Amino acid sequence: MSCSRRKFLKQTMAGALTAALPGITVLSLAPGEARALAEKSNLRWVFLVDTRKCVGCGLCVKACKLENEIPYDAPITRTWVERYVVTKDGETHVDSPNAGRDGYTSAEIRGEAIDPENIEKAFFVPKLCNQCENPPCVQVCPVGATYQTDDGVVLVDREWCIGCGYCIMACPYGVRFFHPETKTADKCNWCYHRISQGLESACVQACPFGARRMGNLRDPDDPVTQIIMTERVQVLKDEYGTEPHVFYLGLDERVR
Amino acid sequence: MTGWYLGIGGVGIRRLGVSMKKHWLRPLWVAIAVVAAVLVGRVFMVPDDFGVHGESFTYHYYRASNVQEWKDFPVKYRGRERCERCHRENSEEVAASKHAAMQCENCHGPAAGHPREVKKLPIDASRDLCLRCHQTLDYPSSLRRELPGVNGDRHGRKAECRKCHDPHHPDLEDRR
Numbered sequence: 001m002s003c004s005r006r007k008f009l010k011q012t013m014a015g016a017l018t019a020a021l022p023g024i025t026v027l028s029l030a031p032g033e034a035r036a037l038a039e040k041s042n043l044r045w046v047f048l049v050d051t052r053k054c055v056g057c058g059l060c061v062k063a064c065k066l067e068n069e070i071p072y073d074a075p076i077t078r079t080w081v082e083r084y085v086v087t088k089d090g091e092t093h094v095d096s097p098n099a100g101r102d103g104y105t106s107a108e109i110r111g112e113a114i115d116p117e118n119i120e121k122a123f124f125v126p127k128l129c130n131q132c133e134n135p136p137c138v139q140v141c142p143v144g145a146t147y148q149t150d151d152g153v154v155l156v157d158r159e160w161c162i163g164c165g166y167c168i169m170a171c172p173y174g175v176r177f178f179h180p181e182t183k184t185a186d187k188c189n190w191c192y193h194r195i196s197q198g199l200e201s202a203c204v205q206a207c208p209f210g211a212r213r214m215g216n217l218r219d220p221d222d223p224v225t226q227i228i229m230t231e232r233v234q235v236l237k238d239e240y241g242t243e244p245h246v247f248y249l250g251l252d253e254r255v256r
Numbered sequence: 257m258t259g260w261y262l263g264i265g266g267v268g269i270r271r272l273g274v275s276m277k278k279h280w281l282r283p284l285w286v287a288i289a290v291v292a293a294v295l296v297g298r299v300f301m302v303p304d305d306f307g308v309h310g311e312s313f314t315y316h317y318y319r320a321s322n323v324q325e326w327k328d329f330p331v332k333y334r335g336r337e338r339c340e341r342c343h344r345e346n347s348e349e350v351a352a353s354k355h356a357a358m359q360c361e362n363c364h365g366p367a368a369g370h371p372r373e374v375k376k377l378p379i380d381a382s383r384d385l386c387l388r389c390h391q392t393l394d395y396p397s398s399l400r401r402e403l404p405g406v407n408g409d410r411h412g413r414k415a416e417c418r419k420c421h422d423p424h425h426p427d428l429e430d431r432r
Binding site for chain 1: 306314315316317318319322323325326327328331332358365366384387391393394395396397398399400403
């Protein structure tokens with residue numbers, strides 16, 4: 001029985017590598033990560049906004065503020081409605097007085113009267129947290145106070161948040177704000193307390209026109225998922241790579 | 257001997273031949289004590305359920321019990337179905353009207369605590385509430401234009417809309 005030095009070294013290396021492989025795989029995954037991979041949630045919340053149905057009544061904003069205990073008269077809100085009026089000279093006039101909380105009851109925009117004859121198109125766009133798949137607001141939190149749940153909703157831990165405001169700066173959609181009562185960052189969580197017990201979120205329920213809907217992206221038979229899969233939908237600021245999960249029907253290119 | 261291993265300072269001391277206490281030891285002990293205090297304090301202050309609960313440290317590093325805390329947040333808007341249980345007549349009337357899509361709580365306010373703590377819900381009968389939808393805004397490419405609208409500044413002489421229009425039954429023609 002002969003064993004050359006070359007052969008011996010080769011076999012030793014191969015053996016060592018084989019032995020180490022499972023170890024390397026396991027070590028690179030924290031226990032939580034391995035568990036999450038093993039049992040991936042069959043629920044991923046998704047939101048659908050049909051801008052063609054929105055009339056700018058603002059009942060969604062009112063309901064959101066009351067439901068989620070957001071100071072009613074403070075200039076902060078978890079969701080809002082924007083008005084876009086494009087005039088025939090190609091100019092876009094945008095406003096959102098009181099975040100659209102009291103609806104739109106005047107044709108004036110920022111004190112400027114616009115002649116209805118001069119309007120090319122005009123519409124309302126509801127906005128809220130996109131519950132991104134890659135949420136930049138979560139990445140920047142220095143204390144682990146904001147996170148993504150296994151059903152895709154980004155929450156803020158009010159006990160743990162130190163109120164540094166990095167997340168408020170990081171959100172490309174301007175969804176986050178500083179809550180003056182809890183002294184923490186705050187954001188829309190799609191009414192997590194409601195949707196996790198089978199209720200509709202406050203804004204979805206309040207909307208009389210069905211402009212706001214929610215569904216489960218992992219259920220191919222879900223009516224909202226069906227629309228997202230089969231119709232022409234758009235998201236906001238796709239180029240940021242955040243993978244937003246609020247899909248819009250009838251979105252105009254002027255909406256940013 | 258140690259002087260040799262400790263770089264310039266130590267060598268300097270040896271060369272001078274001064275017998276001196278190792279001056280760097282004190283800040284070293286302080287640094288070690290601070291690190292130890294932080295590590296020990298961390299054990300007591302970080303909750304047991306704090307850690308990675310998901311696919312990545314980047315997005316799923318959190319206090320697990322916070323998820324349940326959010327789920328326990330009190331619900332305020334109870335929805336039409338709950339109103340129906342006691343106010344069947346009203347709910348049927350609205351359901352047959354043009355306001356069928358409206359939630360009761362859009363005008364009557366969130367029903368949390370009703371009827372036990374809050375006996376009567378305050379009704380928002382303001383003109384502004386109606387004008388949210390019924391102020392004419394002639395906006396092409398918006399559903400707003402399709403809604404029956406008035407000019408809130410002129411129509412109805414600033415009176416409450418419900419003086420003439422029953423919100424449960426908004427058509428003037430089939431007013432009871």
